[in-house]
Amino acid sequence: MYSTNEFRKGLRIEVDGNPYIIVENQFVKPGKGQAFNRVRIKNLLNGNTIERTMKSGEKVPKADIVDKEMQYLYLDGDKYHFMDTQTYEQIELTKDQLGDNWAWLKEQMMCQVMLYRGVAVSVEVPNFVELEITYCEPGIKGDTATNTTKPADMETGAQVQVPLFVTQGEKIKIDTRTGQYVERVM
């Protein structure tokens, strides 16, 4: 259990039988009056954000959440397969559960899989990934401007805007939080 006194951004709590993460915690107390915590919490299963008010000092259960480092193996139909490299235990996630992160998954990549009550519910990919360009329009040599871009298809199926001088077959570094090109990898 967590007391409201321990509330902080990022803490994962169980509310009405669902796992939530605290997005914002506000401690409110009129001088001599009853204190309360107004929290904004995000449902870890469906992403919905709600607001709750709790009496300060109240106790709230911890969400039964475990983060596990797992290796992405392969895609089979609609299922993305991951493996615990210590125990060889395997789990699968659907494209829906991955959200936008499916676009950065490359075989052998290590990811953080979130388990709720022992069942995988979502995955976090590294902040930066290096992927190969499988197709883009030919590069313009010497054009080093980075403000003009063209679309490029990645080996994972994602599409990323890249500068004109970048060519097909090259590897680039991408920020997965923004989906943006960072630099060429030599």
Next chain:
Amino acid sequence: MPSRALKARADLLTRLRHFFAQRGLTEVSTPLLCSYPNLEAHIDPVPAGSNRWLPSSPEYAMKRLLAAGSGSIYQICPAFRLGELGAKHQPEFTLLEFYLVAQDHWGLMDFVDQLLQEVLGWPAAQRIDYAEVFRDTLGINALALEMDAFAKALKSRQMAVPEFLMTANTTQTDRLDYLFSTLIEPDLGTDRPVLLTGYPPFMAALARIDQGRAARFEVFYRGLELGNGFWELKDPAEQRARFEEANRQRVAAGKSAYGVDERFLACLDQLPDCAGIALGLDRLLMLWLGVDSIDQVLTLPWDQI
């Protein structure tokens, strides 16, 4: 803490001491290790070793000095409140507390208004009536708040009614405080400081009752509560009854009851007519510097010591 805040704090202390000296108040220092905690329903004291407590305000000790003939006094000291931590709260913070002999809460309001203008350079304060602000903002009678009216006020604004405020353990004061801090306070004192007065008699705390209202006021500026002022209660029997009520509420909420400071009660007979206020010095600094978190004005915040 940026050096700007460090210098501003030092500057504010110098200006305050100058302001009080000019008006003939004596600066005092009362002990921080007390035999009894301040007895409040909703403020939890910080224990300090065996049978000692850190004060949540230096009020009891300062009133004993007043009763012994100190004349008007002020104190700038640390105060302690267990578990109060947030953007506007720290378990250890600084209070500016002072008492004016031979003044009531109206005279004290004028004095506070002068202080805010002269020391901090703020505009002249506006006096607002507690019942009026509830009526005008929420259409509610704050002097007699029904449970239904409370729930309706929140529901009509698409706000959830917190379950913990609908139980028998909570009071009308708890519900008024909730409405106030949620729906009124954030917009209070946008342009100039507000001195809110005319609190219901059941919210008197350590104030007298005057013409059916508690003789006290609170100070707000830009949505932030800055202080709580009283025309001080001098009746030991009434004070004892309020302490007992605070203990009753504490026990009902599953908290410990505390012993009553008999030395404090005994001094009330000799207390001169006076009005007193505690202002949160860190919050004054927050507004003075235009920052929105108390961490930004402390030398070392709670999570870094």
